[in-house]
Amino acid sequence: MKHLPRWRRPFFALAALPLAIVCTSALLHRGQVAAASPAAAAAAAAASTMKPAIAISNYSFHPGILTVRKGSTVIWVNRDDDVHTIKSTDGPEAFNSPALDTGSRFGFTFHQAGTYRYTCSVHPYMHGVIVVR
Numbered sequence: 001m002k003h004l005p006r007w008r009r010p011f012f013a014l015a016a017l018p019l020a021i022v023c024t025s026a027l028l029h030r031g032q033v034a035a036a037s038p039a040a041a042a043a044a045a046a047a048s049t050m051k052p053a054i055a056i057s058n059y060s061f062h063p064g065i066l067t068v069r070k071g072s073t074v075i076w077v078n079r080d081d082d083v084h085t086i087k088s089t090d091g092p093e094a095f096n097s098p099a100l101d102t103g104s105r106f107g108f109t110f111h112q113a114g115t116y117r118y119t120c121s122v123h124p125y126m127h128g129v130i131v132v133r
């Protein structure tokens with residue numbers, strides 16, 4: 001501030017103050033917007049970790065065959081108006097979900113490689129396969 005006469009320096013500081021406040025509040029506002037949407041943050045996190053998902057709709061599993069890496073957690077989501085379950089019938093590890101209402105989900109983490117076959121205990125004609133590598 002050498003270019004300013006000594007008497008003007010306090011005025012310069014006062015003039016700069018509102019600018020500093022505006023900048024700070026803009027930064028805080030950005031932080032609040034990011035924090036205000038934990039669902040969006042969770043969705044982004046889920047997308048980045050790529051948790052494999054299987055939709056149950058029209059009395060079938062979509063996709064019917066899913067290949068994942070060992071250690072993956074597969075999530076089933078019931079998109080039907082009817083109740084379904086996920087019950088393993090063959091494979092290195094067994095799993096059996098409770099009854100899933102519409103919108104409910106079930107997750108299972110596959111720790112062993114192999115081919116897993118499963119069905120819905122309510123509708124035994126429903127079949128799915130998980131291949132773990």
Ligand SMILES: [Cu+2]
Binds near residue numbers: 083084120121122123
């Ligand atoms: Cu079913």
